[in-house]
Amino acid sequence: MGNCLQPSKEQAPSFSPKPLNIPPVPERENENLRVFSSKEVKKLTKKFGHNRLVVDNNGFGRLFYQGYVNETTFSPSKNGTGLAVSVMHCVLHSSEELEEWKAEIRCLGKISHPNLVKLLGYCCEVKESLLVLECFHKGSLEAHIFGKEETLSWEIRVKVAIETAQCLAFLHSVNNRALSREFGMHDIFLDEHYNAKLFYLGSNELRLFEDSISTAFIGRTDYTPPEYVISGHLGMKSDVYTFGVILIELLTGLKAFRRGVRDIKSAISVKPFLSDKNKILSIIDPRIGNDYPVNAVIQMGKLIKRCIKLDTKKRPTMQQVLDGLNDIADIKD
Secondary structure (H helix, E strand, O other): OOOOOOOOOOOOOOOOOOOOOOOOOOOOOHHHOEEOOHHHHHHHOOOOOHHHEEEEEHHHOEEEEEEEEOOOOOOEOOOOOOEEEEEEEEOOOOHHHHHHHHHHHOOOOOOOOOOEOOEEEEEEEOOEEEEEEEOOOOOEHHHHHOOOOOOOOHHHHHHHHHHHHHHHHHHHHHHOOEEOOOOOHHHEEEOOOOOEEEOOOOOOOOOEEOOOOEOOOOOOOOOOOHHHHHHOEOOHHHHHHHHHHHHHHHHHOOOOOOOOOOOOOOHHHHHHHHHOOOHHHHHOOHHHOOOOOHHHHHHHHHHHHHHOOOOHHHOOOHHHHHHHHHHHHOOOO
């Protein structure tokens, strides 16, 4: 199962995750964000050169380029030295979309968390709508699990899961709301130390909404919780379901997306294996090898089963999921 990639020799240092309880962070004023001109951004990205393209989420309308800025002024670095940044190029097709983008800029970067992608500045000119973000040195989680980036060990996968859960639990505690659209591995990035960074900026990318409000999903994938299909309503427990599917992807190396009616390799099809402590070992991403604690995998299967319960009331909260993941990280046999 999964994509057979060659394991990398480079791995993150040992990790001892513990619960992260962070109080709500005061909103940051947009005056702290640097406004870049299109000329500066082109200089920053070498005119969006192919060799500067580091993350391609084009299937989701997002392209990320790497650049360097002065650490003090944030002006483009002439010699490619200084602070590394990622530049997201969003393609807009009309003046109406541009106006919507300008309105969204006023909401961006207001919430801060160690596992949220940090917004540093933006460019909002005709035909150039860009965000300047902290650098994603290791790219997207999706590229590591499904693409050609180096294979992640069991320890790093648990670390990433914990940090993503920390971020989601934080957002739930601050906003008491769910994320309005499905999120997945394409929204999770890794820095140079394999720290997880959720791409959440408070805009239409992952806009928040009240639990009682009905909304429309962009497309239909296995990330979609069943309650949305039944009632069109979503709540914070819907995020728990989606996160459970992400955990399946981390465990198996299989995509949750169904490419067609005959695609039987979807991660969601492995749900029956989660109930059997012997069968669950057969669905682990083979690229991990045998370097994992068996009892930790068994507990992961039990946690995933709770996350993807059909009855939302039987699912744990994101804080409970985080607690469970921390317990799993402590299991060494």
